[in-house]
Structure formats: structure tokens, C-alpha cells
Amino acid sequence: MASSNMNIPSGYVSSASSPDWLNKGDNAWQMTAATVVALQSVPGLVILYGSIVKKKWAVNSAFMALYAFAAVWLCWVTWAFNMSFGEKLLPFWGKAKPALGQKFLIRQAELPATAHYHKGGSVVETAMSEPFFPMATMVYFQCVFAAITLILLAGSLLGRMNIRAWMLFVPLWLTFSYTVGCFSVWGGGFLFQWGVIDFCGGYVIHLSSGVAGFTAAYWVGPRSSKDRERFPPNNVLMTLTGAGLLWIGWAGFNGGGPYAANVVSSMAVLNTNICAATSLLVWTCLDVIFFKKPSVIGAVQGMITGLVCITPGAGLVQGWASIVMGILSGSIPWYTMMVVHKRSALLQKVDDTLGVIHTHAVAGFLGAALTGLFAEPTLCNLFLPVTNSRGGFYGGVGGYQFVKQIVGALFIIGWNVVATTIICLVIRLFVPLRMPEEELTIGDDAVHGEEAYALWGDGEKYDITKHGWLSDETNHDNNKVPSGVTQMV
Structure with missing residues (x-):
């Protein structure tokens, strides 16, 4: 029998570096997905932020994104990964500990709190998640998700937040806000156990970044009056470059959600592109109908709302449903941004620089609710730990699923408002949240001693x-x- 190994290619023989549990295809896809998600941030959002603001804020805006990406990495491997995906400490929080030792990183990936118990009892309905790749890959994949959440949040604060305050804000918000939402929805916490559906970040990433960004913008205060009155992009073509990296990178964003190169991953990637394209076209058509011109920046916003909206249900809805979601994500956030925003005293008062409350919070909430309607039973059974899950459109327990989706969203909103408020109030005890007026007037040269052009x-x-x-x-x-x-x- 030993001689039979001579007929097996060496790449398929188990070894210390290729144990029996390792699926090289899954591992290769997961690392690729993680890398393209990282490219969404660096250089994607670095380019987008640096080009969509006024020339005098190009360096500062790009650097806020770059700093967040680096700071999240160190915090993630030191304590935050296990707070998000480790052993349960509280129903909404994991135990903090490092993810740095080789014994931990080279073993098969597992998320210990994700064992799902039938109706909250003691009978295991679905075993804990154990993907066929090492923990090192899982730590990498989830880190780039945490990083992009902080960078998306930064979009609300461009053009006036004190860079020293931002340097403190990133690790604090990651620790006391992101990890809570992540563990609650994905890591085995109470929303996960209840059956709230978030395929790849509608709650954990987009709703949380949109709400937290808006809340932080309230406490930081507005840009200078001159900047609020006129804030044109300094380079529209580079804005499109950053947006393109964001769109294409979403294949890794949603395609990596199943932790495997399987049919659910394929469905997720396809639906992501369908919804994004539909949303962009709807937003552009609305601009033409009401403003007589197709806005390039508007098209980018429509693209983003489509990508955000499909994320909570990317691998769980049919193709026709992704078109419907694209129509709604291209019109409802457009309406809140172009009509409601101008009529709301609160929205006018809070200076959300890039309108993240609309492109991520509104679109994320919309996607989560629509997932509760359109999640298809067969696809749900391929991915979700709660068997027989379905959206309200398919009858049965689907109506209750829609209620779960709304309640889950309300928890994420409430936690982010409270946690972000406390973090901002604590930081301003030590560092002003807003730049001094001289820096607001001059911009990058005063803040960094550098200019973009x-x-x-x-x-x-x-x-x-x-x-x-x-x-x-x-x-x-x-x-x-x-x-x-x-x-x-």
C-alpha cells in the first residue's frame, strides 16, 4: 500500500505544511479574497478619499485611511480578533487575547462560539464553523474587513478632524464598537444564535460605519463654512479609479463570506455585480431626470449603495431579487441624500462630509431588511447555521425573519450611537476633536507640512x-x- 503514494502528485500528499484538513483551493481563494478586500482600502479608498475632496485636504484625507489600515492591523492581532471571533465572554463579546502564536495560527481555523443550538437549548443544530484553511488565513481575512470599516467611517470626518484625535479614535472604536457588532452577528453572539442574517457585512461593516460616522461627525463639529459651501473633488478621474478598485474588490468582499470556494461564493459574486450595476444606472437616471445632467460622483454613490445593499444577502438571494435590490438601493438612498437631507434640520446640522449616513447606513439597513424578505430557502440552507431559514417572500417563518432583521439593525444602531459618543467624549478630554481654525483655513500644508500637487x-x-x-x-x-x-x- 505504501507504494501507491508513488502515483499521487507530491502536491497532494499530506505533510507538516499541508495537513489532511487543508483544502488548498479554499485557502488560495480565501487569501485572494482577503487581498482584494485589502486593495479596496489601500490603495482604493486612499485614492478615492484623496481625490474626492478639495485639493487642500487631499493628503490629510488619504492619510486618515492609510493610518487606520495600519493601526487596525496591530490592534487586531494583539487583542481584537479574539474579541470578535474567539471564546464567548458575554452574549455580545468574545474574550480578548492575542492571535500571534504559531500554535494558534497554523492549526485549522475554527470559530468556537459559532456552534448553533436548536432554539437556544442544549442540542447542537449546526456545529461550529471550521473552514479548511489555517487560523492565519482567518485572521488575515477578518482583519481587512475591520480595517475597511474604520476607513469607511472616516468618510464622515474628512476635512476637519484633528489627526491626533483620529489616531486615538481608531483603536478605541475598533475595540469597543466593531468587536461587539462583529461577535454579536458573526462570531457566535446573541444575534448569530437568534438567526439574524448578515451574509458579509450589512450590519457589521456598513450600518455600523454609517451610524458611527454620523455620530462622530456630530461631536467633531463641521468643516469651515467655506469648505461646506464649496467642496469640489480635486481629481474626478482618480475618484473613478478608487471607485473601480472598490467595485472589483467587492468580489473578494462578498465572495469570501462562505469561507470556501463553493457555489455560494459564486452566487455572491454574481449578485454583487448585478446589484451594483443596477443601482448605478438607477441613480444616474434619477440625476438626469431631476438635475438634467448625469453626475459622475452621483454614479459612484449609486455604485456604492448597490454594493452595500446586496452585502447582507449576497449569496442568499436569487438574481431577480438582486435587480430589485439594486433598483431600491439606487433610488431610496438617492432620495434621502437629495431630498430628505435638504429638509432635515438634523442632517443639515451634522456635517457628514461624504454622506456616509446615506451611502452606508441607509443602504445597509435597506439591504438587511430586503434580505429578510428575499432570502431564498435553498440558498439559506447552503450557508446559514439556522436550518429552514427563509425570507418573508417565501412564507412560513419568513415573516419572523424580517422582524429579526429589523431588531438586529436597531441593536447595531443603538450600540454605535452610544459607544461612539462615549469614545468621542473621552478623547476630547485629552485632545481637541476638531482642528484649530488656522489649520482648517490652510489645510494639508499646516497639518502635515505636505501638499498633494x-x-x-x-x-x-x-x-x-x-x-x-x-x-x-x-x-x-x-x-x-x-x-x-x-x-x-
């Missing part, structure tokens, strides 16, 4: 008092431009 004089600045060029080291207000020199903002 050399627009005249090859990086030198024009001294209006002496009518001459100053070197880069001279600290002058780069907004003072002589008459006849056009300034891009």
Missing part, C-alpha cells in the same frame, strides 16, 4: 507681499494667490 512654481509658494517665489521650507498660507493665477481647489 505642485500647482505653480514647482512646489514653491507665491509671496504676494514680495511678488516672488518662496522655497518649500517657508511656511506661508498657500491659499494666497495673486490675481490672474487660477487656483485649483
Whole structure:
């Protein structure tokens, strides 16, 4: 019998680095999915943020995203991964401990709290999740999700948050807000056990980042009045580049949700693109109908709302349902942003720079609710731990599923409002949340001593008092431009 191994290619023979439980296809897909999700943040959102703001905030906006990506990594492997996916400490929180030791990282992945008990009793209905790849892959995949959540949240705060306050905010919010939602919905917490459906982040990532971003924007305060009145993108083509990375990267975002290269993953990727395309087209058509011009930035917003809306049900709905979800995600957030926002005193007061409350919170809530209607029974049984789950459209227990979806959303909203508020109040005891007025006036040059573009004089600045060029080291207000020199903002 030993000689039979001679007929087996060496790549398929078990070894210390390729144990029996390892499925190389699943592992390769999961690492690929994680990498393209990482590319959504760096460089995707770094480029998008750096180009969609005024020229004077390009560096600061891009750096907020880059810093968050780095800071989340260290916090994640030191304590936050196990708070999100480890052993249960509380019904909504896991036990904090490092994910750094080799014995932990090279063993088969497992999420210990995800064993599902029938109707909350002692009988196991679905065993805990044990994907056929190592814990190192799981830690990597989930880290890039945590990182992009903070970066999406940052979209509400661009153009005025004190960078030192942001440096404190990232680890605190990751620890006391993200890990709670993550464990509750995905890691085996009470919403997971109850059967709330979030295929790949409608609650954990999008609803939480949208609500927390809006809440933080309230406490940080608004941009300067000049910036609020006029805040044009400094480079629309680069905005499209960042948006393109975001869209294509969503194949890893939703396609990695099943933790396997299986049929559910394929359905998720297909539905993601269908919904995003539909939503973009609907948003663009509404812009043309009501504003007579197709807005490129509007198209990007429609793309994002479609991607967000499909996320909670990506692998669980049929293709026709993803079209319906795209129609609604291209119209309802459009209405809240273009109509409701202008009529609401609260929305007008809170300066949510990129409208994350609309593109992520509204779209995320919408997707979660629609998943409660359109989740197809056969697809649910391929993925969900609660057997016989279904959306309200399919009768039976589907109506109760819709109620679960709404209650789950209300918990995520409530926790993020309270936790984000407390975090902001604590930070401002030590560091001002908002930049001083001088930095708000000048922008990147005052905050970082760097600028995104050399627009005249090859990086030198024009001294209006002496009518001459100053070197880069001279600290002058780069907004003072002589008459006849056009300034891009």
C-alpha cells in the first residue's frame, strides 16, 4: 500500500505544511479574497478619499485611511480578533487575547462560539464553523474587513478632524464598537444564535460605519463654512479609479463570506455585480431626470449603495431579487441624500462630509431588511447555521425573519450611537476633536507640512507681499494667490 503514494502528485500528499484538513483551493481563494478586500482600502479608498475632496485636504484625507489600515492591523492581532471571533465572554463579546502564536495560527481555523443550538437549548443544530484553511488565513481575512470599516467611517470626518484625535479614535472604536457588532452577528453572539442574517457585512461593516460616522461627525463639529459651501473633488478621474478598485474588490468582499470556494461564493459574486450595476444606472437616471445632467460622483454613490445593499444577502438571494435590490438601493438612498437631507434640520446640522449616513447606513439597513424578505430557502440552507431559514417572500417563518432583521439593525444602531459618543467624549478630554481654525483655513500644508500637487512654481509658494517665489521650507498660507493665477481647489 505504501507504494501507491508513488502515483499521487507530491502536491497532494499530506505533510507538516499541508495537513489532511487543508483544502488548498479554499485557502488560495480565501487569501485572494482577503487581498482584494485589502486593495479596496489601500490603495482604493486612499485614492478615492484623496481625490474626492478639495485639493487642500487631499493628503490629510488619504492619510486618515492609510493610518487606520495600519493601526487596525496591530490592534487586531494583539487583542481584537479574539474579541470578535474567539471564546464567548458575554452574549455580545468574545474574550480578548492575542492571535500571534504559531500554535494558534497554523492549526485549522475554527470559530468556537459559532456552534448553533436548536432554539437556544442544549442540542447542537449546526456545529461550529471550521473552514479548511489555517487560523492565519482567518485572521488575515477578518482583519481587512475591520480595517475597511474604520476607513469607511472616516468618510464622515474628512476635512476637519484633528489627526491626533483620529489616531486615538481608531483603536478605541475598533475595540469597543466593531468587536461587539462583529461577535454579536458573526462570531457566535446573541444575534448569530437568534438567526439574524448578515451574509458579509450589512450590519457589521456598513450600518455600523454609517451610524458611527454620523455620530462622530456630530461631536467633531463641521468643516469651515467655506469648505461646506464649496467642496469640489480635486481629481474626478482618480475618484473613478478608487471607485473601480472598490467595485472589483467587492468580489473578494462578498465572495469570501462562505469561507470556501463553493457555489455560494459564486452566487455572491454574481449578485454583487448585478446589484451594483443596477443601482448605478438607477441613480444616474434619477440625476438626469431631476438635475438634467448625469453626475459622475452621483454614479459612484449609486455604485456604492448597490454594493452595500446586496452585502447582507449576497449569496442568499436569487438574481431577480438582486435587480430589485439594486433598483431600491439606487433610488431610496438617492432620495434621502437629495431630498430628505435638504429638509432635515438634523442632517443639515451634522456635517457628514461624504454622506456616509446615506451611502452606508441607509443602504445597509435597506439591504438587511430586503434580505429578510428575499432570502431564498435553498440558498439559506447552503450557508446559514439556522436550518429552514427563509425570507418573508417565501412564507412560513419568513415573516419572523424580517422582524429579526429589523431588531438586529436597531441593536447595531443603538450600540454605535452610544459607544461612539462615549469614545468621542473621552478623547476630547485629552485632545481637541476638531482642528484649530488656522489649520482648517490652510489645510494639508499646516497639518502635515505636505501638499498633494505642485500647482505653480514647482512646489514653491507665491509671496504676494514680495511678488516672488518662496522655497518649500517657508511656511506661508498657500491659499494666497495673486490675481490672474487660477487656483485649483
